[in-house]
Amino acid sequence: MPDVVTLSGSPVMPSRSQHLLCVAEEMLCERGYSVRRIDVRQLPAQALIYGDWNDPAVRAALETVVAARAVIVATPLYKASYSGALKTLLDLLPQAAFAHKPVLAFATGGSLAHLLALDYALKPVLVALGARLMLDNVFATECDLHQTNGAYTLTGSLAQRLSSAVESLAQALEDREALARLRASTVLDQISAVAQ
Numbered sequence: 001m002p003d004v005v006t007l008s009g010s011p012v013m014p015s016r017s018q019h020l021l022c023v024a025e026e027m028l029c030e031r032g033y034s035v036r037r038i039d040v041r042q043l044p045a046q047a048l049i050y051g052d053w054n055d056p057a058v059r060a061a062l063e064t065v066v067a068a069r070a071v072i073v074a075t076p077l078y079k080a081s082y083s084g085a086l087k088t089l090l091d092l093l094p095q096a097a098f099a100h101k102p103v104l105a106f107a108t109g110g111s112l113a114h115l116l117a118l119d120y121a122l123k124p125v126l127v128a129l130g131a132r133l134m135l136d137n138v139f140a141t142e143c144d145l146h147q148t149n150g151a152y153t154l155t156g157s158l159a160q161r162l163s164s165a166v167e168s169l170a171q172a173l174e175d176r177e178a179l180a181r182l183r184a185s186t187v188l189d190q191i192s193a194v195a196q
């Protein structure tokens with residue numbers, strides 16, 4: 001079981017949003033956390049589109065997400081929302097897949113125009129999957145990530161923002177009281193859902 005599972009939602013390579021994940025993964029590994037990445041591009045497209053939970057690769061990916069202690073989701077912005085490729089994977093996850101887990105979201109977009117897509121589009125989906133501890137997300141535009149000879153470099157404040165986000169994830173993983181409260185609030189959610 002990995003400490004942290006990272007979900008890469010870009011359908012294309014090279015990917016700026018996946019690069020943010022790579023940097024965060026390195027930071028987490030340096031801190032001694034185990035990390036496993038699930039790249040939607042590497043999963044069988046037909047199984048994702050047809051919602052085939054029984055496909056071995058899809059099933060293994062879903063089990064990894066459920067077993068992890070924390071999640072980082074990264075996506076490009078497409079048409080003022082997160083990618084459809086990411087949605088094909090999120091749709092197959094069990095309802096409470098993100099319960100009890102700190103969740104961090106990264107997104108890259110062409111400009112700041114759709115910055116709020118993380119809040120109005122992605123966040124409701126993460127909450128529907130049980131996420132209750134949502135850490136401050138990281139959004140980057142093309143100007144924040146320069147590409148030279150196929151490699152990306154972080155510019156401006158992006159490296160610092162990523163580092164702070166990873167720090168907050170590490171703190172959340174170590175904060176046993178907060179995680180216990182998270183478990184308690186999820187139980188209360190379930191009780192009130194049954195009572196309705």
Ligand SMILES: Cc1cc2nc3c(=O)[nH]c(=O)nc-3n(C[C@H](O)[C@H](O)[C@H](O)COP(=O)(O)O)c2cc1C
Nearest residue numbers: 010015016017076077078079080108109110111114
């Ligand atoms: C089909 C398509 C739709 C896009 N729509 C948006 C958009 O609505 N808003 C935005 O800010 N960027 C948009 N972009 C730009 C991407 O979000 C941007 O290039 C991003 O960095 C790509 O991330 P990736 O390299 O991880 O795939 C779009 C790009 C494509 C290819």
